[in-house]
Amino acid sequence: MARPRSASVPPPPTRSETREYIGFAIYLASFVAFVLYLAWALLPDGVLHAVGLSYYPTRWWALALPIWVLGLIPFIPIAFTGINLLRTPGLRALDTISEPDARVLQFPVDADKLLKLGSEDSIPELEDIPLSTVNQILYP
Numbered sequence: 001m002a003r004p005r006s007a008s009v010p011p012p013p014t015r016s017e018t019r020e021y022i023g024f025a026i027y028l029a030s031f032v033a034f035v036l037y038l039a040w041a042l043l044p045d046g047v048l049h050a051v052g053l054s055y056y057p058t059r060w061w062a063l064a065l066p067i068w069v070l071g072l073i074p075f076i077p078i079a080f081t082g083i084n085l086l087r088t089p090g091l092r093a094l095d096t097i098s099e100p101d102a103r104v105l106q107f108p109v110d111a112d113k114l115l116k117l118g119s120e121d122s123i124p125e126l127e128d129i130p131l132s133t134v135n136q137i138l139y140p
Contacts, residue, residue, distance in 0.1 A: 037062075102128045 040048070041062035048056065089095040105127040116122050
């Protein structure tokens with residue numbers, strides 16, 4: 001049995017508070033990294049040597065890296081769309097009608113299920129309606 005906590009002991013941080021701290025730390029780290037990038041890209045070599053930095057990439061990367069990142073921005077949605085189109089079954093494939101793990105609505109529907117659907121706060125179970133039933137309703 002858990003012992004009650006005293007009033008002087010604060011409750012442990014929740015998961016969302018921990019995420020907030022990590023997010024803030026990442027924000028600060030990204031800001032510092034951006035300032036260091038700007039210093040490397042814009043300061044002359046003499047200033048960097050005076051600070052004690054003698055080994056760093058060439059200035060060519062100061063332009064090449066942002067250009068590569070900007071080139072990836074339109075490429076990523078196009079690549080994901082292409083991958084999804086390749087993985088989608090064709091229109092004549094039987095996989096577009098049903099799948100082995102489908103939960104198909106069973107007929108006749110239980111009276112208990114219908115009573116539960118009548119209440120205001122109920123959420124019906126997620127089930128697939130058979131294609132024949134849809135056709136009977138839409139095209140009598």
